Amino acid sequence: MRHITLLLLITCLSACSGQAVFPDPPPRAGSYQLDPPADAPLARITGRLTAAHRGLSGVYPVTSAQNALAVRLAAIRSARSSIDIQYFIFRRDETGLLLTRELIEAANRGVRIRFLLDDFTTGDADRVLALLDLHPNIQIRLFNPFPHKGPRALELLADFPRLHRRMHNKSLTADNRVSFIGGRNLSNQYFGIDKTITFGDLDLLAIGPVVSDISRQFDLYWNSRYSFPVSSVIDYRPTLAQQQDFVDELNSNAQQLLASDYGRSLERSPVIRTLSDDDGLWYWGKTLAVYDPPDKITLAPPEAGRYAERDLLWRINAAKQQLIIISPYVLPGPYYLGQLIAAAQRGVEVHILTASLSSSDMVLVHGAYRKYRKPLLEAGIHLYEMSNARKYKLDNWREGSRSLLHAKAFAVDKQTLYVGSLNLDPRSIYLNTELGLLIESPQLTGKVAENFIENIPHHAYRLELRNGSIYWHREDGEVLTRDPGASLLQRLGSRIGSWLPIEHLL
Incomplete structure (x- = not known):
């Protein structure tokens, strides 16, 4: 859920959330x-x-x-x-x-x-x-x-x-x-x-x-x-x-x-x-519909998170060779941050693609993400941020539209692929209900992994941590020292988002 009204309101409400009362339908x-x-x-x-x-x-x-x-x-x-x-x-x-x-x-x-x-x-x-x-x-x-x-x-x-x-x-x-x-x-x-x-x-x-x-x-x-x-x-x-x-x-x-x-x-x-x-032309395999029950919206964290953990996130935590995460919002929280770092430390090749500040539709959410960049990079995780340059002109009837990342996918060990509605953030894991497909298909997952590694340099910035500072590498070899393509208002919004104590609601 990414709505500007919500983000403005939850700053005031985050400390005063009471017990939800759900009305009965007719x-x-x-x-x-x-x-x-x-x-x-x-x-x-x-x-x-x-x-x-x-x-x-x-x-x-x-x-x-x-x-x-x-x-x-x-x-x-x-x-x-x-x-x-x-x-x-x-x-x-x-x-x-x-x-x-x-x-x-x-x-x-x-x-x-x-x-x-x-x-x-x-x-x-x-x-x-x-x-x-x-x-x-x-x-x-x-x-x-x-x-x-x-x-x-x-x-x-x-x-x-x-x-x-x-x-x-x-x-x-x-x-x-x-x-x-x-x-x-x-x-x-x-x-x-x-x-x-x-x-x-x-x-x-x-x-x-x-x-x-x-x-x-x-x-x-x-x-x-x-x-x-x-x-x-x-x-x-x-x-x-x-x-x-x-x-x-x-x-x-x-x-x-x-x-x-x-x-x-x-x-x-x-x-x-x-x-x-x-x-x-189809990819065939054992396929599981992964979904939360509707009653999840009545449960408090961490109980509400057990559904995502049961069917999907444990597979991410158990990766042995390669893990690719595509999510427009990356707010893993202490537990999943620790799991990602542990995976990298045991030799798993971890790649994460998320939105850059210039290609994010929610700059306050991006502000909460900022603090995760350094620990991810320090662990040797490959971190990329999507460029907002429009690459697929034939897909657009209107000229001049800005391209933003919205896909959610997880590829594990070139064997298992998840595609659905779940972002790697507290709202998806603990608050909202989600739905996706989990398919065991080395053919499809391997192709997704191969295409990701081959094409990511053409569509995203590669982040590097050097002497405590973050650098953004462009496809043409240029190295930038701050969020590329972001406006002054976007930078200000991201900075404000990094100060607000609302990550558990994002």
Whole structure:
């Protein structure tokens, strides 16, 4: 959770967090995953692809922002039975409106749609959600909702112990046969459309047995006491004229976006056809859906951290040869800092990629990270900070957007790969709920490790500790003595962040 209002408020609230009290939802009917008809497109395609890989799941990494939207659209358009959507952020922008239109068209052909959204950043999307919920085949629920009675910041102040605990999970599952898991949210910034920011991110497209595990995870959250029907939270009852205006807005947005160079490229994307035809393009292995239970938001640290430790972090601690960590926020705390240093001391080659100050969307968080740089470098850990130079112009419809790191991935000993929503920070480990995939695949993990080592110099600064000072090495050989590319305001914000006693909430 990275929201500027939260960071300003928690400075005042960090010393006065009381016991959270969670309200009970109104009566709701339970619902669960659905299997599609045997002749449904996704059932036929995934059945053919998985036939020679019994008991294994297939994953395909989606790094391109444009392809990430193209494959989501294809999955929604192919669905015949159900679509389950679970996200932290959904915006009323070109991407959000296009996906909304596609969901309505799917619902019109009889597809059941369940959309579970964390309520921290609903913002101007609240009326979109209320309008969607009017469709008989679409159900919308909000996780751990705000009262929606007054200004959001004041509501957070009034009930901080409850409202700062969020669902950070991100998934989209079509017909219980195909799932998307990763770091991307549903807004322009994650699909190369935003005018100012493009988040560099990573999804895994998954098929096989793990998809049912992801669906069970969704059912657990959907039916939990923390998920409220949107109609019980947002008091908006649109008139028929307002509903028609909304339909007109959806159609106009789709026409404009799909007629653009970006949109035409979406429709021509070869990824869908190629992946549907060749199982050799997928990476196969035992795959685990790693997730926190929704009740985690009621637990206090360190008890709440046992879920991440159980399935993922113990593998990091047990690395024997190589450990690669990609996380936009690196706040390991004393325990995991000690584990990383211990790994380096026993001969593990440890690489960490995180955001530079100039490529961070949260400078106060970067301020808390500053103190970890020296001990990591002193231990011989390879530390890199992402440049904000935009490298993939074909992924961006808008010119001039700034590139920021948002992917979360852990590669262990060229054997095990995690991709999901978890950052290496206290908020992910102890406060929010998270979701990711853990795949045992030497082929995929080895390729990720190889590509990382080969390409990192072209996209990130390499940090060096020399005589007690930190130096940043650029690709062209230039050595810088302070955070490269950062503005005066960013430097000031980072310095302030290093002073505030709020790291346990970040």
